[in-house]
Structure formats: C-alpha cells, structure tokens
Amino acid sequence: MLAAPNPPSTRNAESRTSIKRLTREHFALYRGYLDGVSVEQLHATYGDATTDVRATRRLIGLLRDTLSSAARRTRDVEATHLLRLRPGSIPERIAESVTPTLEAYREAIDPHGFHSEAELLELYRAEYSQENFPLDRRASRNARLRRRQADALARMESSLVQAPQPSHPVSSWLEPAIADRLQRAHIYTLADLLGFIERRGHRWHTGVERVGPKAAQRITDWLSLHTDSLRHTLSKRAVTPRRRLPGNDPALARPRVTGIVPLEALEVPHELDGSAGINRADQTPSDAGFLTDLQAIDAWLTSVQRSVHTVRAYRREAERLLLWAIHTKEKALSSLDSRDCAEYIETFLTDPQPAAQWVGGGKIERTHPDWRPFIGGLSERSRETARAILHAMCEWLVNQRYLASNPFVRCAPVTTGPRIDVAGRSLSHSQWRAIVQASTRVLYSGQELRDFLALSLAYSTGLRRAELAGASTGQLTQATSLEPGGDRWHLVIIGTRRSDRRIPIPDSVMALLIASLQARGLSGNPAKCASDTPLLANSRTGRALTPDGIGQIFRRLLLGPKPGMAHALLSADAKSRNPSTHWIRHTHSHHALERGADCREIQARLGHAHLSTTRLYLRAAAVGANQSR
Template identity: 70%
Template sequence: MSAASPTSSVHNLENRSSIKRLTREHFALYRGYLDGVSIEQLHATYGDATTDVRATRRLIELLRDTLSGAARRTRDVEATHLLRLRPGSIPEAQRLAASEMPTLEAYREAVDPNGFHSEAELLELYRAEFPLENAPGVDRRTTRNARLRRRQVDALARMEVSLVQAPQRDHPVASWLEPAIAGRLQRTGIHTLADLLGFVEQRGHRWHASVPRVGPKAARRIVDWLALHADSLRHTLSKRAVTPRRRLSSSDPGLARPRQSGIVPIESLDVPAEIDGSNGTNRARNLIFQCSLNTDLQAIDAWLATRQHSPHTARAYRREGERLLLWAVNEKNKALSSLDNIDCAQYIETFLADPQPAARWVGSAKIERFHPDWRPFVGGLSDRSRETARAILHAMGQWLVDQNYWASNPFSGSPAVAIDARIDVSGRSLDHKQWQSVVRATSRDRYSQRELRDYLALNLAYSTGLRRAELAYATTGRLTHTALRSTIDKGWQLAVPGKGCAARIIPVPQAVMELIFESLRARGLPGDPGACPVDTPLLAHFRTGKSLTPDGLGQVFRRLFSWTAPLSTAQSLADLRNRPNASTHWIRHTHSHYALESGADCREVQARLGHANLSTTLLYVKARRHGQVASGKTGVLPNR
C-alpha cells in the first residue's frame, strides 16, 4: 500500500502479529471483505501498487484476528463470532431453499473449525441463528439471513467506534506511513507527523527534494494523505505546500512566511518589543513636530514607500534597509534607532565585507525569499557594493531625520569607501572575432522556440545596449514604429522606462524586428507586436510565456557564452580564461564600443545607455578599439 493509502500503517505483515493503529480505512477494507468483494478488487482499491494481492490477503487475516481478539477482550461474544465469518457464511435465500437446519456439530464445523469459541458461546450463537427446532421455510431463511447480516454490520460498527484511531500530530510517521518511506523521512530528521507537517510547510511544494529517495509521486501521496486527515491533525496544508511554484506569482499571499524572529525577510520579521525602536536612544524627542511612526519596521516601510522609482531601485533600497535592521536586531541586539556612529562604521567597514557567521548570514542567490534557507547575503560585498550600501543608508538616515524619527543620522560620520573607476570596461567586451564566435555558436538553420528566443535576446542586447533588467521587462506595448522615407519603410523604437517619468527611446534595427516577429509567431501570437496584448514580453519563458526575470535572462546569456567555440588566435588562452565570467553587460559594453567607433556622438550614446553622467560614457572612449561586426543574420549592427 502506498504511503498515503488507507492501510499504509501495516506493511510487512508477515513480521507483525497485530495492528498498531486501526483506521476507518481498515474497517472499510474489512467491511468490503465481509460483503463478498473479491480480494483482487480490494487489493486494487486499498492495496499498495508495489505489492501483490497476497499482501492484502494477509492484511485481511490479520484484521480478522485483531478484531476478534479485541471483541473477546470486551466480552462481546456476538461480535467475536460474527466478525470471523467468512464471505458466504450468510448465504442468499436461493442457496438455502433446499437446505435443512444444520446440527450443532455441522454448525461448529462450518463457523468455528479451529475451536475458537467455548461450548457455551457456540451454543448461544447457534440458538441466536436458529431459534426454531424445525427447519424454516425459504421466507424465514431470508429473514434470518438478513437479520444476521445486519447484526454483523452492527458488530463491525461497534468495534469501529471503540477501536478506530485517527492520526495525531504526535504519532510517529512509522505508525502511519509505509516502512520504507518512514525510514527515509526519519533519516532526514522527520520522526512525527508534526515534524512532517512542519517540513512540508517550510520547504514548499518540492519538499521531497530534501528527502533522499522520495520522489514526486510518493510526495504527492503523502500530501494527499495529510490533507485527508487535516481535521485530526489540526492542520490544513497551505497553498504554497500544495501548489507548484510556477503557478504562484511572487506577490501571492500563499508565499508569505509567518511572522517570526531571526534571519528572515523584513516582511516576515517579528522584532521583540524591547528593541523595536519605539524607545530607541536615537529617537527624536521634538514634542512640537511629533513623528507618526512608532517602530523601526514602520519607519523602513515608510521610507521604502517613497523609493518606488523602479523595481530594481525598490529591491536595492529594501535590501540595504533589511540587512541593517537584521544586523542590528540579531547581532547587536539593538533597535535600529539605537545604533550610533561606531556601530554604523563597523557595519560598513567590517560586517558587509565579510558577514559572519557565514552559516547564519550567507546563502544561495537562487533561494527565494519565502524559503527557510533564504539568507540576506550571497557573500561578502566588494568595495563598490559597500559604498553603494553606505550611500543608500546615509540617504535613509537623512530621510528619517527629516521625518523627525531620528534625532541624528549615524551614517553622517561614516567615510566613503575607496573605490576604483565606476565601470571597468577594459577586457569586458568582445572584439570582432569573439563576437563572430558567439554568433556562429548560436545561429541555426532552423530554430526551436527556445533557441530562437535566446538568439533574439543576444541580438536585441547587442543592437540596443540595454541592461539585463531592461531587456527582461521589454514588452510589445513599448514598441512603436514611424514612417522614415516612405509609408512603406518603417522605423521601430523601444521605450525604456527610467527613474521617475523619464524614459529612453531606443531605435531597434529592422533585422532584430524580424526576429521579434518570428519569435512571436513561434509562441502562437500574432506576428505584429501591435496586435499582441501590451504586456506581452519580448523575451518570454519558452514554456509558460511569462516574462523572464533578470536572473533568468542572465542564465540565458551564460548558456549562450558556454556554447561559443574556442578561439583560435594567439590570445585564446586569455579569452578562454575570461569567458566563464562573461555576462549580459559584456554585450552592453560591446555595443557601446562599436557605437563610438562608428562615429556616434558621446551624448547620443549616453542617452541611449541611460548613463546619468557623461564621464561614465567617456570611459568607453578610452578603451581599446574593436573591429566592425557584420550585419544581418551573422550579427546585427546597432543603429546610429
């Protein structure tokens, strides 16, 4: 029987003499047996697909002994006898039409060949079944058999009421699940049903991936069994535990973690009252302009609400505020509003460079926020990242001072972190031969939907110079086209949102637009972007059709670079050494180099790339020159 099957608590029956726990499903199985249902049918309904019919037959024999023994202990003589009757012991009237009333010896041989009952018990049963001395007629036999069958049903019902058990949270998993599955769970540290429920809730729909040798099918049966007994277990599995992650959006309430202390995302953080900031030593005490914010969590939430310029900006600001609050509460055991200049300097200069203990603070970038293994860091921060964090937190501190929440900004005394040039473009772009290697490796005579999407991503990035997130969020609704030299020749442009209301208008070459048309048709959409819903992503997941995340797009480019054939030039060794680090930004640098090489004005390139300062764009001018790249299907040239 499967891990979720009704009688899964009694596997390996040949090694057992009794059943530990009787469930309602056990009684359903035995009721079907007494009703005359074939063993084969009972096995198909209640048995384990990994065993044969003999396992169900042994279970029925064990149930007969267990139920009869329990009835005998309670002095229920009638149930003791009736529950041992085999199917056919209460025959139909047609089979008794020509029969005579049996003798007591014949009756004993028929119903108690093993001498289970005493002489007095057997006589009592005999008289109950055959109250008249003379053989009854057919109608009397029919009435007697119906009465006896009802008594058998009643006897089984009495035993079910007194013996049946429902799974409880403190029951061992070995009492309910098949031994093989229970053993694998126990080796993972899951010993009780409460442990199992907590494990499934924490790990989500793919919880079984953390249990060796428990696959999706077995996990599905276990989850179904837990859902079947939700009332007795006093727990209904959450939406996240029973729904595949791909069917839940990142904002779905089912992904929210319960409020708790420790290293958890800020939206799930429960800060102890004594350090929640309501009485922080750095709280402003201006009675005239009192702040409406009471706790540090409220203050950070209010600050983040004013910094929703773009999804990327919102994530960056939330990340820094979240890290600082978690550090203050868990490492310093202080309210955020009690940190001083020394604490903030230690945080920027020491902790961010090497978050310790690493097991507590550092995790994988692939783990989502709702997962229990989520951590706020993926490693120590570089000097530039620490300077970015300092600047963001300094701005947050100043905002809190302006809101009359903090008395002073503790980050005012933290010196800027010394960093090199903002963008290192040297050696982080592709020359003519390298680019051609990438194009050759990704070109196909015929593309699958996924290959076409990847090839489009490569050419769209190269021809526009967009950042990874900007590529991920590009949609058909942001594409426009206008007449150039005639009403037939159309020029396509892509609007790229910026901070606030600013937006960049990027020209898209016709060759890239042809790839977009082809990609849309391959996805079953109209080839005309204007005929598609405005939120249709240009670069979509090839199975779900939803937008790729920036990280997902980064994986696309890493895969594209991994396909590139090794270069045959003298600098191959150095190129191959750097190639594993190639990223989406390399294509952006390559676009910038070529645009400047082709004579584009620096300010034009600055506007196209979205650089806030011209000095950033001028870094590309100082870099080494690159050869030209052919246009068309062998690599699309950026527009001038």
C-alpha cells in the first residue's frame, strides 16, 4: 500500500520535487497508470484510505517527474521521453483491419466457384486497396513503442528501486508527521519500530502519542510487505487483536528468562530453585513428587478447587513472594525464615522498591514485556490477605512434606479495619430516585435501555458486577402458580462455597428485560431464548458484557455525562471515591434493611459467607442515621 509510509502525502506532496526512496509499490502504481488503469482504481489499490483520489493523482505526477529526472541523469534519453508519455498517447492497439482474408472473401461473394482464381484475386484487390496498410504499420509501431516504454520502466526499476533496511531511519520511509511522532517516542530506525511493535503487541500505537489504530494498521501492513528486506516477519501477537487469541495460543507464550516475569515464563537458576532449600523437609524427593519451589507452587495452585478469581489471587501472591525471594533476598523460597516473611509483609509489600523493577501499569497483560507484579504498594487489608494466602500455601507444603516448617506462623496479622467499607458508599433514597429519574426515557435507544436495565437489575438483586456480567436467560426460572409468588421470575446464581442463591426479580425489572431482549431481535420470553443468552449484552456484538464493562455503565450513570445531572447529586467527597458497582449493592442492602428486611434474608441474597459481614450494613446505617440527626 502506498499509504502513510510512502511520501509524499496530501499535505506534503506539492512541496516535494522528487521522492527520496522509490519502492516496488511506486513502480507498480506507475506501471498501472501507463497501462491505462483509471486513477480512481489505482487509488483504491495503492492509495491511502484516509485521503482522496487527489493524493494519488499528485503522487503519479511526482513519480513522472522523479523517473524522468533520474533517466536524464543516467543519460537514458529514450526512457526520459517514454516515461513522460501519458496513457492514450500510445494506443494499445488499433482496431483490427476490416480487410477479410481471401478465403473469407471467396465464401462471401463466390460460394459456388463461378470466378476463376485470377478473376477473384483481381476483384479482391480492387475492393480492398492498400489504404489499410498504413493502419497496420501504425499498429505495429505503437506496439513496439509500448514495449519500449515497458522496457524503459523495467530498466529504471532495476536500477532505482530500493528496499527498506532495518538500519534505515523511519523518516526515510514514513510520512514526516508520523515519523516525527515515532521519534518523540525514541523510535528512530525501522529496527527500533519493529522491536517496539513486538514488545507491545497489537496495541503498540498506544505508546506513541497521536498515532491511532488506523495509522498503526497502515504501518504494520507496510512492514509486512517488506519482510524479506527487513529480515523480520511480525509475529502473530503483533498483528492480531488480543481478543482473537485464546489464552493458550502459542503466540502469547513468553520465552523463559531469569527476570521479574510471570511464573509461566520464569527460569529459576539452579542454586535458587529450592531443590536444596534450607527449610526443606528432607533432601530427598517429596512424597508428592515435586522437587523445586516452582513445581511446588504449581502443585498447590492445581490443588485449589476454587473460582477462577480465587486461583488468580493465590497465584499472584505466590508469584510475588517467589520473585522477591529470588531477586531481592537471593534465596530460594524454601530457604525463607520467619524474619524474611515479616520483612516481606511489613516492609516490601508497603512500598515495592525499586519501583522500576516491581511496579507497572494496571492493565498490562502477563504476556507483555512491560508486565510487573505490582501496580503500587498494598493497603493494610491487601497485605493481610497476602499473609493469609501465603500462610495457607506454606501450611499445605508442610503437609505435603515439602517444607519442614511454616515460616509464616510467627508473622503477625496485619491490623485492619472492617473487611467491607460500606460507610458513605451508598445512596440515600432521594439520591437514588434522582438517578433513576435521570436515567429514565420516554423512548429508549438500545444502549439506554440496556443501561437502565443494568441499573434496575443491580438495585433489585444486589448482585456483584461479575454476577451481573455472567447472568443469562438459562439462570431465569419461573415459579408455578402453585408456588409462593405465583408466576414471579427468579434468577439463580450458582454458588461456590455456599448453596445456590435464588433471587426474585420484580415485575418492573422483568418488563425491562423483556423489552431489552426484543430490542435485540430475540424472543420476549426468556424461556425461548438460548440458555447462554446474556441478560446484559454489548450493543454492537451481542456478546455478554465484561465485569469492567458493567462497572463503566454504573460510573457513567452515577456520575452523569454532564454537570448538573446525577453528577450534582453526589458530594465532592463521594465523587472522589469513584462510585462503583458496589455502591448499588450497598444501596440495595441499606434500603432493604430500612424497609424492615431480615438481616439473614439479606445475607442469603448477597451471598455473604458470614452474617457478621451483613451486619456491617446495620452498623453503617445506624451511624448514618445518627449523623443526620
């Protein structure tokens, strides 16, 4: 593609008198032009999709001048003249002569053989004079001229065409504006660009100011055209959106290295792998069959029969401890003692240093080279969670006869406040009514209806955002007329530790759900929809929203798109706390308790493991009531 990577562009073409580097794409474009292909078709094939046909027309004129000048410098007079001839000045062929062959003439005028051969020849010569012969000579001349023109272009291509090399500056190949933005990101050569793309993956452009996905796609397309000369083929991870790659795709695998990297890419030096750890139960292979700390951690994670989120949290804490032991203490994990563990919990987790090695961005994938174990220091609650998880892991390893003792036994718990902070994180009745009013429409768009359904469903059920994202029509059941509640619908939430929760859905929310299904082109009866049909779907793809997508909806509804709407209902202190999905969950609980609902009923609906957690709402409500007096 002769798009942004190939100067000139619509902005700089008229100020240029020649092209710095001629590529095979330039010659393909000009060859098509000489062959009579329309400029519109050439623009569609070779042009920049972000410009109009005038850019390609200017590029053709610039190519004509550049090629002619180059031919003149090499004293190729023939090429200088031929390459400036415009399409049509050398017709591809003259219309075929209307003169028939002698045999065809005989069939036409003397099918019965009345004339002799001499008479027939005389008639033929009299009717078809020699005036057609110059036409034949002109056609032959034009054909030779076109061949000479094609040969001249081929000569120029063989002598002038250049292929991009890794050491070439980006400014030699990419349009000036793009090259300037890349250079500000410290990308100076094509080799730098290839390395940057490989490190950051498909969304590499987010690391370059003012380079969007369309410009990035044009650049990677151009790089892919020159894999031979650049001696590099962009990897699958670099050209494919992450959402299209399954988690086990080989393209996402990282080579094993001895750095601060995820467990799956960690290469542990033999002297630190734990095979000879000081705290090992013995120096012989464990009964469980794992020999090193990394193998022991993998076995522990495999033994955890919990939710995906729980396993992820366990892996995160084990990974952090192992990396800290290797790179900071220069010890095997199985050589850590109680003083090391106390230092890790009380000091290192509070402020992981050096930050350049340990702290990274919040949404960087594990496969990305910029991944780091932390996004900042941990709060007291998070440090206590880490201590509890690591204590449980080491206890399991002791039971498996891998460790001689649990080094976290003497590590004191971190003093924390309530596990769930509900104070000030819910809405009053007046605030809730105002937000509902701001979200209500006489006529809804598909997205507005989906968002209002999400708000109503979350308030009426108290579901977590992951539960809202995973809710589908297959989880809806309808009570029979013989059951309490008549024909009321219920949503069944599959439990992990506790039994399943069966939560009633108000008729008004079911009406919104039915309208939303119909707006998506589905049956208004949830029982007739496919069981995996999401209740809250992406308005464009129809797939289930992610938990992050649910969170974005509620932040938008609670803060409001414009000042003066729901945004004005929250105090400055409340707005600074970044309202989230849990605010709706807290509001559901507070309002239900104020209406006289039993605390155990709320516990069952919310899925709390302990009643003491639910009672936090009672204490928070009492504090709020006292403050309002």
